[in-house]
Amino acid sequence: MSSPLADEPVEPAGDDGEPLAEDEYADYADELGDAWEVIDEHHLEASYEFPDFETALAFTNDVGELAEAEWHHPDISLSWGEVGIEMWSHEVGGLTRADFVMAARMDRLYADYGE
Numbered sequence: 001m002s003s004p005l006a007d008e009p010v011e012p013a014g015d016d017g018e019p020l021a022e023d024e025y026a027d028y029a030d031e032l033g034d035a036w037e038v039i040d041e042h043h044l045e046a047s048y049e050f051p052d053f054e055t056a057l058a059f060t061n062d063v064g065e066l067a068e069a070e071w072h073h074p075d076i077s078l079s080w081g082e083v084g085i086e087m088w089s090h091e092v093g094g095l096t097r098a099d100f101v102m103a104a105r106m107d108r109l110y111a112d113y114g115e
């Protein structure tokens with residue numbers, strides 16, 4: 001079951017253009033699946049596992065479509081059986097609510113793979 005965050009809109013960076021501080025994003029981070037970790041208070045990192053390369057590629061393509069639809073793009077690494085994600089808001093050089101919404105959306109996509 002993914003977080004209700006996944007139902008939120010992916011809004012651009014906060015109106016002040018500043019990244020969220022730890023106390024501002026802590027509740028969002030608590031809502032994400034176990035795949036996610038906050039790194040250096042700067043970006044979100046996740047690793048999703050799959051049975052083979054073909055399935056990892058399909059998930060990568062799903063994430064790519066989501067990113068294009070929401071115009072908010074992660075860094076994606078694709079390997080045999082694994083997809084690595086790094087997610088932050090480039091325009092503010094750190095984390096915004098959009099990153100946590102995207103992470104929750106990716107958790108919801110991953111749930112469809114039944115892994």
Ligand SMILES: C[C@H](O)[C@H](O)[C@H]1CNC2=NC(N)=NC(=O)C2=N1
Pocket residue numbers: 071072073074087088089090091092
């Ligand atoms: C030029 C383009 O509009 C910008 O790069 C958009 C698109 N995708 C983006 N993706 C991410 N992760 N952060 C951004 O600030 C961002 N901004």
